[in-house]
Amino acid sequence: MDTCIQKIRELAADLLERGEVEKVIGFAQGTIPMATSPISVGTKQGVDNLVFNSTCGLNLANFASRQKGKIAIIAKGCDCRNIVTHIVENQLQRDQVYIIGVPCNGMVNKFKIAALFEDEITGFAEDGDTLTVSSSSQTKTLKKQEYLRENCLLCTHKNPVLYDVLAGDLVKEQVLENAFPDVDKIEAMDVDGRWQYFKRLTQNCIRCYACRNACPICYCPTCFVDEAGPQWVGKGQNKTDVDTFHFLRAFHCAGRCTDCGACVEACPMGINVRDFTRKLNKDALELFGWEAGLDISKRPPLDAYSPQDPDDFIK
Amino acid sequence: MGNLLEHMGVERDRVHFSWISSAEATKFVDVVKEISEKVRALGPNKKFVKDYN
Numbered sequence: 630m631d632t633c634i635q636k637i638r639e640l641a642a643d644l645l646e647r648g649e650v651e652k653v654i655g656f657a658q659g660t661i662p663m664a665t666s667p668i669s670v671g672t673k674q675g676v677d678n679l680v681f682n683s684t685c686g687l688n689l690a691n692f693a694s695r696q697k698g699k700i701a702i703i704a705k706g707c708d709c710r711n712i713v714t715h716i717v718e719n720q721l722q723r724d725q726v727y728i729i730g731v732p733c734n735g736m737v738n739k740f741k742i743a744a745l746f747e748d749e750i751t752g753f754a755e756d757g758d759t760l761t762v763s764s765s766s767q768t769k770t771l772k773k774q775e776y777l778r779e780n781c782l783l784c785t786h787k788n789p790v791l792y793d794v795l796a797g798d799l800v801k802e803q804v805l806e807n808a809f810p811d812v813d814k815i816e817a818m819d820v821d822g823r824w825q826y827f828k829r830l831t832q833n834c835i836r837c838y839a840c841r842n843a844c845p846i847c848y849c850p851t852c853f854v855d856e857a858g859p860q861w862v863g864k865g866q867n868k869t870d871v872d873t874f875h876f877l878r879a880f881h882c883a884g885r886c887t888d889c890g891a892c893v894e895a896c897p898m899g900i901n902v903r904d905f906t907r908k909l910n911k912d913a914l915e916l917f918g919w920e921a922g923l924d925i926s927k928r929p930p931l932d933a934y935s936p937q938d939p940d941d942f943i944k
Numbered sequence: 945m946g947n948l949l950e951h952m953g954v955e956r957d958r959v960h961f962s963w964i965s966s967a968e969a970t971k972f973v974d975v976v977k978e979i980s981e982k983v984r985a986l987g988p989n990k991k992f993v994k995d996y997n
Binding site: 812815816820821822823824825826827863867869870872873876879880883905908909912942943944 | 946949950961991
């Protein structure tokens with residue numbers, strides 16, 4: 630078995646046995662191939678359910694706050710950055726969470742793999758950089774690197790930034806020449822081209838809010854889309870309402886989004902929700918030199934005032 | 945916010961931001977004139993408009 634999974638189980642069992650934490654939050658194998666689901670393990674016997682592989686695309690930081698007692702959490706680089714964001718935003722105290730850091734080599738794009746098969750995928754296994762995916766009619770061997778999610782391809786924080794213990798060896802961080810090629814591509818279009826691009830992007834949105842629910846920084850007790858008095862945005866499939874939801878949700882994530890890709894992972898319609906937040910991440914970096922979730926001692930740019938803040942937008 | 949709107953295809957001159965004190969009547973007039981001219985030049989807005997029909 631994978632040494633990383635073995636290590637996660639050992640650490641979890643030890644923590645639970647010593648009573649250091651009340652529960653361990655991690656990933657369990659899902660009910661279908663290529664799927665994992667979050668799990669909360671409270672007993673030593675339960676740790677055998679914990680897994681970690683290239684399909685653990687959701688962000689467990691979502692479950693870190695609002696817990697009773699101390700918890701342990703299995704955290705990839707992006708999960709760690711979101712735990713840092715939770716601590717910075719006072720949703721969580723550092724001593725309430727024990728972070729089992731997992732250096733991550735990226736998660737796979739399930740839509741891309743599913744598109745290779747005409748029938749349903751019935752088996753998924755990985756060994757290092759090789760994926761073996763099978764359906765009832767064929768078996769394919771794939772290189773993991775070619776099927777990574779877009780945000781993982783552009784990830785420069787694969788290693789956990791804050792942890793109590795590591796469940797694997799640190800991996801080499803990549804250095805990108807251009808961290809935002811996707812944003813640049815949209816920016817190169819003219820104004821109507823961009824409008825059409827986003828129109829096509831959201832045309833299949835069914836307003837299920839899976840992106841919001843999967844997002845670790847969307848933790849408002851009542852989301853603006855659920856509010857009834859006042860009703861900020863219409864609840865139907867009207868295009869303007871759909872766009873307003875995406876635009877405002879993205880803006881609520883400004884300077885906070887870690888580009889973990891959980892929104893895209895959760896979307897049943899395959900919408901690249903990141904196209905909205907990526908622009909804000911680029912702005913945060915260019916205007917404020919800020920990347921979210923790297924340091925628990927720094928305040929986020931929209932939370933702090935500096936006379937150097939750019940103000941050329943205001944008359 | 946202006947940047948993201950522009951990124952989504954809403955014209956830069958459509959949305960304006962300003963900070964005007966209640967004592968700055970002339971600045972208010974100047975800003976409103978400028979906004980009116982820029983928005984008039986763009987013509988009617990078709991984006992982010994809800995069609996109730």
